[in-house]
Amino acid sequence: MIIYPTMQLQNGRCVTLEKGRLDEPQVWHVDPVETAKGFAAAGAEWMHLTDFNALEGDSSNEELVQQIIRSAGIPVQLGGGMRSREQVEHWIDKGAGRVVIGTLAARDPHLVQELAKHHPDQIVLAVDIWQGQVMTDGWRKSGAFTPEAYLEAFAGAPFAGILITDIDSDVADTEAQMGLISHLASLVKLPVIASGVVRNTDDISRLKYISNIAGAQVGRALFRKTLSVEEALAVARPESEPVAEFQ
Structure with missing residues (x-):
């Protein structure tokens, strides 16, 4: 299992959210570029980056995001504000390892399936769930889809993967989340x-x-230091198969 150390940016700073609330971020006073390099130094194979400003149509983090992509030393899976073909292809051209698409998929599923075909292994479908519904527009609007129906609508599309986020995981119990x-x-x-x-x-x-x-994806736990990248990677590593000993 691949661990994706996760960084979320707002106004040039690393933040984490409680229950998906963009208006109440917790700000972490760390250098985003150095933090990304630290993910790689700890052994991560990928990292995930979400630009919350881009969700609002604000490109103020663009230079910083480009710097992270250039400097991290590992491929970056990038999400936030991918609302058009041009925006998706802009970030692929800028070196993003993968691009995560959420709202655009709900609005124009045909276009997103086409993008997945044109960019194999680089388009990830985001399925963000709040109280049993798929959410769009930066977790603010219900798309009126159940996650099951949404996934069925994209069956057969050649995505690199599907990113499933349980937005209300802060208030749900662990058994329900895992279920x-x-x-x-x-x-x-x-x-x-x-x-x-x-x-x-x-x-x-x-x-x-x-x-x-x-x-x-592992984000808030890393910033709160309740979990390290090294610890996460060690647990995620495949178990070694027992080897028979011959006398």
């Missing part, structure tokens, strides 16, 4: 990346044994 992720992962053939459910190594251990979970 939701497990259920949705069982409905698709593409690799699933779980987001919003990792607080500690136990959560990673449980995700690791859910069929079709190929990765997990």
